[in-house]
Amino acid sequence: MLFVDFTLARALRVFTYVSASYFLIWAALWLLETFLCKASDREPPVIKSRVPFLGHALRLWSRGISYYQVLREQSDLPIVTVFFGTQKCYVVNSPDLITQINRQGKRVDRTLPLMTVSAGKIFGIHGDDFVQLTSGTTLKGSLRSDLQVMEHSSLEAGTESLKEIHENLTAQVSDVLNGLATQDPVNLDLQDWLQKTLTKSTARTFLGPGNPLDQSAELVDSLWIMESSLKALTMLPYPSVTARKAVSARERLVQAVMKDIGSERTRSRLTCGMEQRLWEISERHKTSTEFLARYELGLFTGFVINTVPAAFWLLGHLSTDKKLASRVRDEVNISVKTIGPAGLTLDVNVLRAQCPLLVSTCREVLRHISSATSTYWVQEDIHLSEGFVLDKGAIIQIPAAAIHSNPAIWGESAAEFDPERFLKREKIHPSANRTFGGSVCPGRHLALDQLLTFTAIFIHTFEIELLPETPRLPAQEVTNVLSVKKPESDLRVRIARRASICGKKWMFCQEIGLGMETALVQKASDI
Known part of the structure; x- marks a missing residue:
């Protein structure tokens, strides 16, 4: 009986220690997110993760490119704001918005993100x-x-x-x-x-x-x-x-x-x-x-x-x-x-x-x-026709995996392989490809x-x-x-x-x- 009591007490102490540690870590991450990850009402809606501050980065690591498809399906929005740590990121799912962003000229830098990842990290x-x-x-x-x-x-x-x-x-x-x-x-x-x-x-x-x-x-x-x-x-x-x-x-x-x-x-x-x-x-x-x-x-x-x-x-x-x-x-x-x-x-x-x-x-x-996933650096504030403002210093991501799987763009057969799809007369937005x-x-x-x-x-x-x-x-x-x-x-x-x-x-x-x-x-x- 004493052995059982001792084991139970030890288990409770371990549980208390682990729970307290988890809470402290979660609280620290919540504070970081609260004070460092801010977006104004003018920006696209912010999608938060269950794990503060690091949640989106962890999901991207674990899910890979399928993360963007899940994000689109869960939000069902043309554009959203997420934070990878302190980095603000606008994820674009709408072909109309992609066209607007492509017309921004020098307001966006298409080179620096590519060079940082491809030339710097990969090669x-x-x-x-x-x-x-x-x-x-x-x-x-x-x-x-x-x-x-x-x-x-x-x-x-x-x-x-x-x-x-x-x-x-x-x-x-x-x-x-x-x-x-x-x-x-x-x-x-x-x-x-x-x-x-x-x-x-x-x-x-x-x-x-x-x-x-x-x-x-x-x-x-x-x-x-x-x-x-x-x-x-x-x-x-x-x-x-x-x-x-x-x-x-x-x-x-x-x-x-x-x-x-x-x-x-x-x-x-x-x-x-x-x-x-x-x-x-x-x-x-x-x-x-x-x-x-x-x-x-x-x-x-x-x-x-x-x-x-x-x-x-x-x-x-x-x-x-x-x-x-x-x-x-x-x-x-x-x-x-x-x-x-x-x-x-x-x-x-x-x-x-x-x-x-x-x-x-x-x-x-x-x-x-x-x-x-096309990635751009916002060099000047961008005003979109929907009323959203994209802030200078943020990045824009346009994920093909999310757009190519969207039934709103490609129809109910979006997930299917149809070799005759591009023979059909249905008009697809040019920015959707x-x-x-x-x-x-x-x-x-x-x-x-x-x-x-x-x-x-x-x-x-x-x-x-x-x-x-x-x-x-x-x-x-x-x-x-x-x-x-x-x-x-x-x-x-x-x-x-x-x-x-x-x-x-x-x-x-x-x-x-x-x-x-x-x-x-x-x-x-x-x-």
Whole structure:
């Protein structure tokens, strides 16, 4: 009896201590929120968390990009105010408000938040290089201004520069596909194969043949190790400790690229005009070799980590829906041209014009998986037509995951995958499509062109089917903070070359040569 009394008394003391500690912590957080997290009546409604001060940050960490969808569903408001610690943030869910914000010009800074997260936290640009990159971002002739002009002009739709990059990248990918399953069907893990294939092809395009990733499978793995821990890199303090594996993988890549930049043969090896312009800007602003390596790595990585998941979901949907695959293939067959007796080629502009179902399927995949959160810094007070005022010093976030899942915008089928969605006449607000972060991402045209071309080549060349180990598409990973949702697991598939394509070879760029004008060109469907 005495033992029972002693145990009960001890349990009560522990309970009292824990309860008191919890109350004191909660009270301290409540005081911090009360005195440091203030918003006026003019601002959008404040959404508070059950845990004061840190609640929204903790929910973002635990839920990832799905947090924004939950926030929209719970509030059902076009715009809300939340606090991540002391940082005031306006989360925008309304396409009309997005349009108004996009017209604010210099009242918002679209550069600084991106540079802080991408260049600083993810790729580790630091010291004088980071100060120079983030200083005078709106001044003509500043480092960031020159880089921004270079990126957007190099990747602008319809430019020769974009055409050059797209054709070179397509040539690299088609070389791999030309050698795939030439004799017998092959079984492969789709995501793993895409990561290796598209990483190396993209590296050859941007960094030139013989680049470090071209020569080292370990470096390719390092890139995807880093990618898998982007949430820790961007959200946790002391990343060298809290995201040690990701930092180690990143630094292996940086050191390899730095060593490559120092090689005398590297400059002569660069065939990408965009990369050449990047080197010229780096020299003009006298940045360090380390800055060039980290920024170069950032450009390349930003493209590949978005296109790989998108290609996975595109091929995944085509492999699970044979009727859709057949209809898309029929469209593509009409667009493919032959060169001589055994050459095949196609033009992305023809795909856009003649393959509406392929384009719609691609756009629907991107709507379904896009989770980019555009972040702006408010530099001057902004007055919205609804009467709200956005205060200087706050940040604005526009989450694709919340907007793309909103039935008020996309109808009751918003959560469903509908490959014909973009063939329908229903008018969708232009600001509701946040693929690749809306109009902010300079690489969005290249990404879409590459997805269309890669899918067209693949579906024209191969039959793809799921193996019994993975009989259905995996679920989306929604607790990360990537700009595109990855699958929770890989997909085991069988790839078989179609009989009509045996002995044929895809040809692009220099492979076509000067003889293209005189080559016998006929419809692929006539083969």
